[in-house]
Structures are given as C-alpha cells and as structure tokens.
Amino acid sequence: MHNSVIDIEHLNLFYGKQHILKDINISIPAKRITVILGPSGCGKTTLLRSLNRLTELDASVKMSGKILLNGQDLLSSKEDVTTIRKKMGLLAQRPYPLPMSIYNNVAYGLRISGRRKKKFLNNRVEYYLRQTNLWEEVKDRLREPAATLSIGQQQRLCLARGLAVDPQIILADEPTSALDPHSSRMIEEKFAELKNNYTIVLVTHILRQARNIADHVIFMYMGQVVEQADARDFFENPQEQRTKAYLQGQFY
Amino acid sequence: MRKILKIEERFYRVLMFLSTTFIGTALFVILFSILRTGLPHLSWEMLSEIPHGGYYFGKSGGIFNAIVGSVYLSLGSSLIAFLVGLPIAMFINIHLIRHTKFVAVIRFLLDLLWGVPSIVYGAFGFTIMVFFGMRTSLMAGIITVSLFILPIIVRAMDEVLRNVPKGLLESAKSLGSTNSEIAYVVYFKQCLPGIITAWLLAFGRAIGDAASILFTTGYTDYVPHALNEPAATLPLAIFFQLSSPIPEVRERAYAASAILIFIVLTVSVVSRILSCKYNKNKINF
Numbered sequence: 202m203h204n205s206v207i208d209i210e211h212l213n214l215f216y217g218k219q220h221i222l223k224d225i226n227i228s229i230p231a232k233r234i235t236v237i238l239g240p241s242g243c244g245k246t247t248l249l250r251s252l253n254r255l256t257e258l259d260a261s262v263k264m265s266g267k268i269l270l271n272g273q274d275l276l277s278s279k280e281d282v283t284t285i286r287k288k289m290g291l292l293a294q295r296p297y298p299l300p301m302s303i304y305n306n307v308a309y310g311l312r313i314s315g316r317r318k319k320k321f322l323n324n325r326v327e328y329y330l331r332q333t334n335l336w337e338e339v340k341d342r343l344r345e346p347a348a349t350l351s352i353g354q355q356q357r358l359c360l361a362r363g364l365a366v367d368p369q370i371i372l373a374d375e376p377t378s379a380l381d382p383h384s385s386r387m388i389e390e391k392f393a394e395l396k397n398n399y400t401i402v403l404v405t406h407i408l409r410q411a412r413n414i415a416d417h418v419i420f421m422y423m424g425q426v427v428e429q430a431d432a433r434d435f436f437e438n439p440q441e442q443r444t445k446a447y448l449q450g451q452f453y
Numbered sequence: 454m455r456k457i458l459k460i461e462e463r464f465y466r467v468l469m470f471l472s473t474t475f476i477g478t479a480l481f482v483i484l485f486s487i488l489r490t491g492l493p494h495l496s497w498e499m500l501s502e503i504p505h506g507g508y509y510f511g512k513s514g515g516i517f518n519a520i521v522g523s524v525y526l527s528l529g530s531s532l533i534a535f536l537v538g539l540p541i542a543m544f545i546n547i548h549l550i551r552h553t554k555f556v557a558v559i560r561f562l563l564d565l566l567w568g569v570p571s572i573v574y575g576a577f578g579f580t581i582m583v584f585f586g587m588r589t590s591l592m593a594g595i596i597t598v599s600l601f602i603l604p605i606i607v608r609a610m611d612e613v614l615r616n617v618p619k620g621l622l623e624s625a626k627s628l629g630s631t632n633s634e635i636a637y638v639v640y641f642k643q644c645l646p647g648i649i650t651a652w653l654l655a656f657g658r659a660i661g662d663a664a665s666i667l668f669t670t671g672y673t674d675y676v677p678h679a680l681n682e683p684a685a686t687l688p689l690a691i692f693f694q695l696s697s698p699i700p701e702v703r704e705r706a707y708a709a710s711a712i713l714i715f716i717v718l719t720v721s722v723v724s725r726i727l728s729c730k731y732n733k734n735k736i737n738f
Binding site: 253255257258259260283284286287289290291293294295297298299300301302309310313314346347348359362363366372 | 553619625628638643734736738
C-alpha cells in the first residue's frame with residue numbers, strides 16, 4: 202500500500218434534500234493515478250469537486266465528514282480556500298481557457314503566486330508548454346488569444362496552466378470527453394508521465410480509459426463507494442457483485 | 454394541415470417584415486425631419502460661440518455652452534456611474550454567487566430603479582441640494598445623473614457578466630485566484646466589449662435626459678469653468694428654443710438636436726470600434 206495523500210472519512214453531501222454522497226470513506230495514494238469510475242449520476246464528479254471545495258459555490262450544498270489532505274482536514278480548515286485550491290489543479294470536462302493570450306494563460310498562475318520577473322515567466326511558460334507537448338505547436342503564436350487554439354490544444358493549455366500553479370494533485374473530470382481520439386490519447390499519455398511527480402485523480406465513465414491508465418480504482422454507484430482496490434485486483438478479481446456486473450457491461 | 458402551416462409561416466414572415474419596416478421608417482422620418490430643419494441652421498457660429506445678447510429672440514450666437522455642458526455632464530456622470538457600477542455588477546456575479554435569492558432581490562430593485570422616471574431623480578437631487586444649501590451646479594447635475602444612470606449601467610453590465618459560463622469561474626477558482634483577481638482580470642477581459650456597450654447605454658441616457666437636470670444643473674449662457682457653476686445642456690437648449698414663439702429660434706432647436714444626435718453617434722461608433730478591438734481575447738463558449 203502506497204502512502205495516501207487524501208483520506209476521506211464519512212463524507213456526506215446533500216444537495217438540498219437530495220443525498221448525493223453517502224458516507225464516503227476512501228484514500229487516494231500519492232503519485233499514482235486514481236480513477237473514480239461509475240455510471241452517470243453516481244456522484245463521482247461531485248466527489249471530485251468536493252476535494253477542492255468547488256461544491257461550496259452552490260449554497261444548497263451541505264457537507265459533513267472529513268477530507269484530509271496530508272492529514273489536515275480541508276472542510277474545517279482555517280486555511281484560506283485559495284491556498285487549498287492552489288494545491289490541486291483542475292481539468293474540467295471541456296477546456297475553459299482564460300480570455301487572454303496563450304502565454305498569459307500559463308503565466309496567470311505564476312503571476313497570482315507573486316512571480317512577476319519576465320525572464321522567469323518566459324522560462325516557466327516554455328517549460329509547462331513543453332510538459333504538455335504544446336510548445337512546438339504554439340511557440341510562434343504565444344501572443345495570440347487562447348481562443349484560436351483547437352479544443353484539444355485548449356485542453357492541453359488548461360493542463361499547462363494548472364501545472365504552472367505547482368499543485369500537488371491534479372483533479373481531472375472526464376477531461377477527454379470533449380476531445381477527438383488523438384487529443385484524448387495525448388492527455389492519457391501525459392497523465393502516465395505526470396504521475397511520477399503528481400497525484401492524479403481522474404473521473405471517467407470510459408472503462409477502456411480506466412483500464413489503460415488506472416493504478417487505483419474507486420467504483421461508485423448511486424452515491425456510494427462500492428469498491429476500491431488496486432487496478433489489477435479491481436479489473437481481474439472484483440469482489441462485489443455490482444462491480445462485476447458493471448465491468449461486464451450490464452449497466453452503464 | 455401542411456397548407457395551414459405554410460400560411461401561418463407566411464403570415465408571420467409578412468408580420469415581421471412589416472414591423473421591421475415600420476420601425477425603420479419611423480427612425481428615418483425622425484432623423485430626416487430633424488436634419489431637414491436643423492442642417493440649414495447649423496453653422497460654425499452655432500457650434501463655436503456662446504449665445505450673444507438677444508440670441509433667444511433670433512439674434513446671433515451659438516450653443517457652444519450647451520455642447521460643452523452636455524459633454525461635461527454626461528462624461529462626468531457616466532464615469533462616476535461606471536466606477537461605482539462595475540464593482541457592484543462584479544460583486545453580485547462573483548462574490549454573491551452562492552446567494553442566488555439575495556441576488557434576485559438586488560436585480561429586482563435595480564430594475565425598479567431603472568423604471569423610475571428621471572424627473573423623480575431630478576426632484577430627489579433637488580431635495581438633497583436644498584438640504585446641503587447647494588445652488589444649481591454642474592456638480593449637482595453630475596451627481597443626480599449618476600444616480601439616475603447607475604441602475605442602468607449596473608444591470609447592463611450584470612446581464613453581460615451573468616452570461617459568463619460557470620466553468621470559467623470554476624477554472625479560475627481552481628487555479629487559486631481570489632475573487633478580485635477573477636473579477637478584474639478574468640471577467641473584465643471576457644466581458645470588456647459588453648462593458649463598453651453598457652457604458653455607452655448609460656452615456657446615451659445621460660446626454661439625452663432633460664428632466665433630471667432641469668432643477669439641478671440649471672441653465673446659463675456661459676461655459677462652466679468650475680464644478681460649482683451652473684451649466685447649460687443640449688436637451689434644455691432644445692427645450693427652451695423649441696418653446697419660443699419665434700420660428701427661427703424654433704428651427705435652431707432642430708440644429709441643436711442634430712448636434713446631440715451627432716455626439717451620440719460619434720460616441721457610439723468609437724465605442725463599437727473599441728469593443729471590436731477588445732473582442733479578440735473573448736472566449737466563445
């Protein structure tokens with residue numbers, strides 16, 4: 202068992218009167234890819250969003266329980282929520298580049314952390330764009346608006362932008378669902394590299410993707426965690442009846 | 454059945470065509486009648502000189518005082534309304550995002566204020582002036598007009614900011630941005646064209662309104678040199694000249710209208726150009 206970065210204890214989440222997440226107890230291992238798998242509407246995206254407290258943007262959401270990041274509870278933490286969010290980069294279902302140039306999209310994260318030296322910024326922007334295989338494609342048009350990029354490039358730009366904040370964890374919410382197969386594969390390959398330095402939590406409903414890159418799997422159904430295990434154990438030797446049924450494609 | 458659908462389709466197309474033509478014609482007739490009467494009286498003297506003695510009886514002079522007064526008043530008040538209104542619009546869309554009911558109440562109140570006739574703002578401004586012992590002045594006018602256009606500019610900007618997808622807000626939050634960074638960097642850049650349009654709308658209302666400045670700014674034949682002096686304005690210049698029994702003076706009112714239209718048109722074109730220029734960074738979701 203690897204060291205866990207995030208431990209969730211008895212997490213319950215209500216949206217109005219609806220009970221969305223029911224007594225979630227999971228741990229997410231460090232520097233590995235943890236895939237949260239499950240059919241649509243099972244609460245996997247909500248679980249991911251509760252990690253960096255984006256769920257708070259909705260007043261009708263009530264949470265209880267503990268989310269421990271390196272042993273520190275995020276929900277009762279006195280720490281500023283922006284500091285918590287800087288520790289986790291988010292890759293959304295579809296890319297939301299910032300309304301500025303390609304260069305500034307990456308530099309934004311550095312600037313809000315107080316790094317403003319031009320040389321340093323140039324250096325880092327190139328580094329993160331190379332990290333996401335985007336540098337060669339955009340090096341001659343860094344000053345052009347991010348909106349001119351294709352969707353696949355925008356998603357990689359969003360990844361570069363997220364990495365520039367220097368997070369510990371990457372949260373990815375079906376990051377390939379809006380992308381073409383080629384861009385999807387690029388993102389998947391990138392994740393496999395990035396796990397050497399980052400902890401990755403990926404939400405997906407694509408079984409193939411989960412099989413390809415998962416190290417650890419959390420299977421959710423109707424707001425509950427049904428099973429969590431190492432990827433190999435999970436796919437080859439599932440313990441629960443519902444997991445078996447899902448893996449055989451009996452429900453989606 | 455298909456035939457009925459076809460007739461219905463044609464009926465509504467004709468209806469839409471007619472209403473569009475009607476609006477277009479009305480606009481054209483307004484412009485035409487103003488320009489036809491006004492243009493012959495429009496001269497360099499009219500634009501560059503203040504009224505000489507007996508101007509309102511048809512003698513020589515111009516309405517330079519009113520042009521300057523109107524520009525001062527509308528620029529000043531739209532600037533104040535912008536500086537106060539932008540933070541309000543940002544605040545209700547970003548900081549108060551959790552409090553949807555409270556925001557709905559704010560929007561309702563702003564819409565109510567939008568609907569209040571400008572003469573009521575004028576009366577309110579006048580009361581305040583009397584309370585502080587101020588005399589009619591450019592300052593009083595700017596404050597009154599700012600109050601009057603504030604709900605307009607806030608709601609106009611609010612409608613633009615509201616259309617920013619939540620995903621952009623969440624992405625920016627996930628990067629660890631504070632609310633102010635999101636407001637004045639991300640949202641501002643995304644919505645700049647709309648913000649310029651909102652300002653233009655407020656400017657148009659400010660320069661065209663007569664009722665709110667009647668008691669607050671007053672009227673004078675001189676160009677104001679300080680904020681505590683009264684100032685002439687184009688809408689009131691039109692009003693005073695149009696109520697004259699002398700035909701020539703009445704016709705000059707049309708020239709003043711033409712100047713007013715020209716100012717609004719210029720500002721409108723310039724802001725369009727600006728908003729196209731700043732449109733390039735906008736992400737179309």
